[in-house]
Amino acid sequence: xxxxxxxxxxxxxxxxxxxxxxxxxxxxxxxxxxxxxxxxxxxxxxxxxxxxxxxxxxxxxxxxxxxxxxxxxxxxxxxxxxxxxxxxxxxxxxxxxxxxxxxxxxxxxxxxxxxxxxxxxxxxxxxxxxxxxxxxxxxxxxxx
Amino acid sequence: xxxxxxxxxxxxxxxxxxxxxxxxxxxxxxxxxxxxxxxxxxxxxxxxxxxxxxxxxxxxxxxxxxxxxxxxxxxxxxxxxxxxxxxxxxxxxxxxxxxx
Numbered sequence: 496x497x498x499x500x501x502x503x504x505x506x507x508x509x510x511x512x513x514x515x516x517x518x519x520x521x522x523x524x525x526x527x528x529x530x531x532x533x534x535x536x537x538x539x540x541x542x543x544x545x546x547x548x549x550x551x552x553x554x555x556x557x558x559x560x561x562x563x564x565x566x567x568x569x570x571x572x573x574x575x576x577x578x579x580x581x582x583x584x585x586x587x588x589x590x591x592x593x594x595x596x597x598x599x600x601x602x603x604x605x606x607x608x609x610x611x612x613x614x615x616x617x618x619x620x621x622x623x624x625x626x627x628x629x630x631x632x633x634x635x636x637x638x639x
Numbered sequence: 640x641x642x643x644x645x646x647x648x649x650x651x652x653x654x655x656x657x658x659x660x661x662x663x664x665x666x667x668x669x670x671x672x673x674x675x676x677x678x679x680x681x682x683x684x685x686x687x688x689x690x691x692x693x694x695x696x697x698x699x700x701x702x703x704x705x706x707x708x709x710x711x712x713x714x715x716x717x718x719x720x721x722x723x724x725x726x727x728x729x730x731x732x733x734x735x736x737x738x739x
Contacts, residue, residue: 502649573650581672585663594654611656620659625672627652628679637650 498529498548498593500610501537502636510638515598515606517576518566522600526582526624527559528591531614540595543603550591557589562596568629575634580626590616594624596635607636666711670703 509515516522525543529535533548540546543559550557563579592614596606615622627633657664677699680692715734722731 500651502651507649580676581669583664591656607651609651609654611654615656615658617658618660620661621657621663623657623664623668625655625657627654628675630679632650633652634650635652635654637652639647639650 496534497531498533498540498595498608498610499536500593500608502607503537503540503605505541505604506606509604514601514604517564519564521564522598524562524564524578524596524606525559525599526562527595527597528557528584528589528622529593529595530590531592533593535593535595535608537608540605540608542605543595543597543599545605546595550589557584557587560584561599565629570629570634571631572639573631573634574638575629575631576636577626577629577634580624582624582626584617584622586619587617587622588619589622590614591622609635666704666707669707670700673703674700 506515517524527543527546528550529546530548530550533546535545535547560582562582565577565579567574567576569575592611594609594611596609598604598606609624626635631637657668674696678692678696680689680696684692715737718734719731722728722734
C-alpha cells in the first residue's frame with residue numbers, strides 16, 4: 496500500500512477562494528515525506544495533521560522541508576506553479592515512497608500528494624527531489 | 640473536463656528522486672539542475688534558435704561548474720580552519736584531501 500498521488504480535492508476549492516498564494520514571499524509551503532505504509536489519497540487528505548506513515552522525524556533531521564516559492568506563470572494556456580529545487584535532505588538515512596505539499600501559512604492545508612514510483616532510500620547520503628520545469632505539461636501543479 | 644471544446648483541469652507534474660550512499664551528489668548533478676532552471680529550450684523553437692540556446696546552455700554549465708567547485712573549495716577552507724581550531728587535525732586533513 497502507498498499513498499495515491501494527485502491534487503488534493505480540498506485544494507481545488509480552496510484555490511478558487513484565494514486560500515493559497517504561491518507568489519514569492521507570500522504563503523509558505525512545506526514538503527513532508529511518507530513511507531509506503533501511507534494510505535493517504537487526494538480525496539481524503541485535507542491537512543498535514545491527517546498524514547499517515549510520515550517518515551520518522553525523530554530528532555527533526557528528516558522533518559518536512561520548507562519550500563521556496565517561485566511566482567506562478569502562465570505558459571501557453573496553463574497556469575504553472577513551481578518551487579526552487581532540488582530539495583535535499585542531507586546526511587540522511589531513510590526510505591520514502593511519496594511526499595505531501597501543504598500550506599503552513601494557512602493551517603497546514605493540503606495541496607497535493609507526489610508519488611516517487613517506488614521506495615527511494617538514502618544511506619548516510621543525500622535524499623534529493625527535483626521538481627519539473629515550470630512549463631505547461633511539466634510543472635508540479637498546473638491549471639488548464 | 641471540457642469547456643467549449645477546450646480541455647481544462649488540474650495537472651500534477653512528475654518529480655525525480657535521487658539518493659546517495661555514504662556521500663553527497665556530484666557537482667555535475669547541481670550544474671545540470673541549475674542550468675535546467677535557468678534555461679528551458681522549447682522543443683518547438685526554430686532550429687537556429689534551438690542551436691544558439693544549446694550553445695549558450697553549454698557556456699552556462701561551464702561557468703556554473705567552475706563556480707560551484709570554487710565555492711566548495713572555499714567552504715572547505717573555512718571547515719579546515721574550524722577543525723584545526725578545535726584540535727581536530729586528522730579531520731582537517733581528510734577535508735583537505737577531498738577532491739570536491
